[in-house]
Structures are given as structure tokens and as C-alpha cells.
Amino acid sequence: MAQENQPTSTGRTTHVVSPEVFRQVYDSPASLPGKHRWVTTEQDVREVEKLLGIPHNGIGAPLWVSGDTRHCRKCGRESNWLDIVGSALSKVHQKALLVEVILGDRKYVNVEVPHAIADLVCYSCKTPIVDLRSFKCHNWAYARGSILEIIEKATQQH
DSSP states (O other), X not given: OOOXXXXXXXXXXXXXXXHHHHHHHHSSGGGSOSSEEEEOOHHHHHHHHHHHTOOTTOOOSOEEEEESOOBOTTTOOBOSHHHHHHHHHHHTOOHHHHHHHHHXXXXXXXXXXXXXXXXXXXXXXXXXXXXXXXXXXXXXXXXXXXXXHHHHHHHHHO
16 A cells, blocks of 8 residues: 655645544535535446445445536536546556545545646546546445455455
């Protein structure tokens, strides 16, 4: 699994934080940066599950995103967690890490602000997404044993 608290090539970092800090920073969708805040569509959440090997309806919490533009400038598709996961799998992260971020009990805070999330492309047409600014997930109640099984399968598939 990737090391925590290590800067990326652009100097941005993601940190594991305590539940108290996570709630202070991210409990309210109003805290997300950008002109717009929205929840990933149900259809796209199910596609994220397929990509990561998570059982159908395994993601039961809203997958929030925020940014200055909601839709792909080329194809018009609404940008969301499917773009984040698709881009991450192709460039940066392994499935197991993404499963842990979405379903795990540790809470992550991305510190891209005021910058956009780097290296994102539209899941449908692969056009760069240049102004998605933040993402979060509150999947507070996922069974730990189930997460470990999913992570093990994701690790074997990578």
C-alpha cells in the first residue's frame, strides 16, 4: 500500500486524520471547495463498485465531489467519483488502496485546495477534468471483515 503523508510530485498531500478532525473538516458538504457540490449518481456508484470489486450496493454512503464545473466540457457527462477512481486506477493507485479509502475506517483528507485534483480525465471520453476540487465519502458502518476480503481480492487482481 502507498505510504501515507508522502508528498506527490506536485507537492500536494493526502493525510490520514483522526475521526474528530475528519468531522470538523468534512462533515458538512458546505465545507467542500468550489462553486458546486454534488453527489455521485447511483449508476456511477455501482460502476465504481464493479471497477474496484466491491459487492453490489457495498457503497452505501454518498460519494460527494465539488468543483467549479459539474460536467465534462467535451461530452457533457457529470464529473464524479467514477472519474476519480478510473483516473486513479490508470495512473496512481492500486485497487486495494481505493477500496480502503472508500470503505475503510480511517478517514482521509485531500489537500488540493486551492488547486484542482491532478491528473483526472472523464471516464467516458478521456478529456482532462481541470477543475474538480475535492471529494469525500462517509461510509461509516462497513464491516471490517468484509473490507479485508475485498482488499485481498483487489490485491490479487492488480
